[in-house]
Amino acid sequence: SYELKQPPSVSVSPGQTARITCSGDAMPKQYAYWYQQKPGQAPVLVMYKDNERPSGIPERFSGSSSGTTVTLTISGAQAEDEADYYCQSEDSTSNWVFGGGTRLTVL
Amino acid sequence: QVQLVESGGGVVQPGKSLRLSCLASGFTFNTYGLHWVRQAPGKGLEWVGVIWYDGSQKHYGESVKGRFTISRDNSKNMVFLQMDNLRAEDTALYYCARYYSEYDSLDYWGRGTLVTVSS
Numbered sequence: 001s002y003e004l005k006q007p008p009s010v011s012v013s014p015g016q017t018a019r020i021t022c023s024g025d026a027m028p029k030q031y032a033y034w035y036q037q038k039p040g041q042a043p044v045l046v047m048y049k050d051n052e053r054p055s056g057i058p059e060r061f062s063g064s065s066s067g068t069t070v071t072l073t074i075s076g077a078q079a080e081d082e083a084d085y086y087c088q089s090e091d092s093t094s095n096w097v098f099g100g101g102t103r104l105t106v107l
Numbered sequence: 108q109v110q111l112v113e114s115g116g117g118v119v120q121p122g123k124s125l126r127l128s129c130l131a132s133g134f135t136f137n138t139y140g141l142h143w144v145r146q147a148p149g150k151g152l153e154w155v156g157v158i159w160y161d162g163s164q165k166h167y168g169e170s171v172k173g174r175f176t177i178s179r180d181n182s183k184n185m186v187f188l189q190m191d192n193l194r195a196e197d198t199a200l201y202y203c204a205r206y207y208s209e210y211d212s213l214d215y216w217g218r219g220t221l222v223t224v225s226s
Contacts, residue, residue: 042216096154
């Protein structure tokens with residue numbers, strides 16, 4: 001089955017740039033989406049179609065894609081950005097797949 | 108405002124069935140697809156399946172295909188997840204979420220309902 005691979009954890013100091021990657025063989029052909037989940041809360045969409053930011057998401061969040069890897073970048077990470085981040089895409093049968101998640105620590 | 112409220116979770120024995128419901132409000136329900144996503148305790152998100160706005164198409168994740176069925180009642184603004192032949196590994200918090208075509212992703216989520224499969 002199709003897998004999206006994310007690093008289990010990323011750690012940055014406040015104000016630094018955090019980069020979270022997501023790799024999948026079908027990435028060159030499929031868009032990626034990113035969800036942020038804070039403890040005890042439902043996920044929130046922070047990036048769609050690789051690099052589009054939904055309404056209400058701060059400009060410090062950006063996305064990019066290169067080959068089989070997509071990257072969520074948080075420029076000037078803040079304490080409030082500490083959360084789990086999940087990438088999501090589709091496999092060859094258009095079924096959705098989530099990555100394993102990356103815990104972002106800002107301290 | 109958009110709201111999605113899941114219900115129907117609980118403790119169920121392996122091999123038994125359970126039906127989850129998701130009541131929607133605050134938007135024109137019959138124009139949106141709805142997804143179910145689950146999250147096992149302390150684990151990541153897993154896509155369960157989707158039903159189109161009119162119920163004409165349904166798609167399921169590999170781990171639930173053949174056991175779970177999604178349906179909807181547009182007259183009641185509700186979507187359902189019928190779960191049969193439950194297994195311990197189906198234990199999770201089950202979310203329903205709205206598909207927003209402009210973003211091609213999930214823009215609103217409920218708070219989830221917990222299903223525990225245990226003897």
